[in-house]
Amino acid sequence: MQESKKITLQKVILLNIILVIAEIAAGIFSGSMALVADAFHNLGDVLALFISLVAIVYGAKEVSIKMTFGYIKAEMMAAFVNSLFLIITMLFILFESFMRFYNPHVIDAPIVIVASLIALMINGYSTYLLRHSGVEYHHHDDEHHHHEDEKKDLNMSSAYLHMLGDAVISLSVTIGGVVIYFFNIVSIDTILSIIFSVYIIKETFPILKTSFLALMDSSGGVDMQSIENTILQSEQISSVHDLHIYTPNSQEIYGSAHIVLCENLSLEMIEELLESVRSDLAKIGINHFIMQPETQKYSDDNKSCEVH
Secondary structure, rough: OOOHHHHHHHHHHHHHHHHHHHHHHHHHHOOOHHHHHHHHHHHHHHHHHHHHHHHHHHOOOOOOOOOOOOOOOOHHHHHHHHHHHHHHHHHHHHHHHHHHHOOOOOOOHHHHHHHHHHHHHHHHHOOOOOOOOOOOOOOEOOOOOOEEEEEOOHHHHHHHHHHHHHHHHHHHHHHHHHHHOOOOOHHHHHHHHHHHHHHHHHHHHHHHHHHHHHHHHOOOOHHHHHHHHHHHOOOOEEEEEEEEEEEEEEEEEEEEEEEEEEEEEEEEEHHHHHHHHHHHHHHHHOEEEEEEOOOOOOOOOOOOOOOO
């Protein structure tokens, strides 16, 4: 799957480099600053896609002495950088769009229409490739709560939204060019740009928020009470404290906790208990969980997993 994502990103990057060169040439030839500006917007997306590619390459690297967790957060880092860059870009486009209400630009409609149609086809095809390479949701059945957790690769999702943003902007430029050519309504380009920019910001912000919280070792909305209850299902465990959960990427949930045992157990019995608890936690999606068994000496410790 990772190799497929890497190949897809390489194709999309190559297509968009060609698009940037074509748009710059068309913009200079037609005197259209709109096309030149869109070309540089696409160039920024090429850099974002390259970041996504680097994240996939490093994310596949094995652990080492210096990187004991490997590059498990590469996906979230790439998603954060890409989504932040995209939102900033859309805010800039919104600003420019509002400014054009007061200072309309003269547009050579025929050249803009042809160039934007080419851009629309390339961006549309790039969006299609990314949409079918890791953006789709993966459903996980929860036996205890009877609901489905939706997971997706945020790195590929942010790259997908970059291309979707480019596609809708190209579409708006095409529609604007047609309307300007036949009706000479220059403001239509500005109106469409504002609508699409707001939509893209709305779709991108959840990725920015999720990736930021993951980088801050947030629990990612995991039901902490459910995890505590799962651990306490064992009659040999009296209490839990220092419970920590974090989501290093979109596919894994890690955690740790101190568990207070009801009685002194042999090492073999403790190992069996931990294996049983980990098995139960795996059923609710916890991939990696570390437990520190303790005696009743620590039974009065404050629980960090209380739900507020």
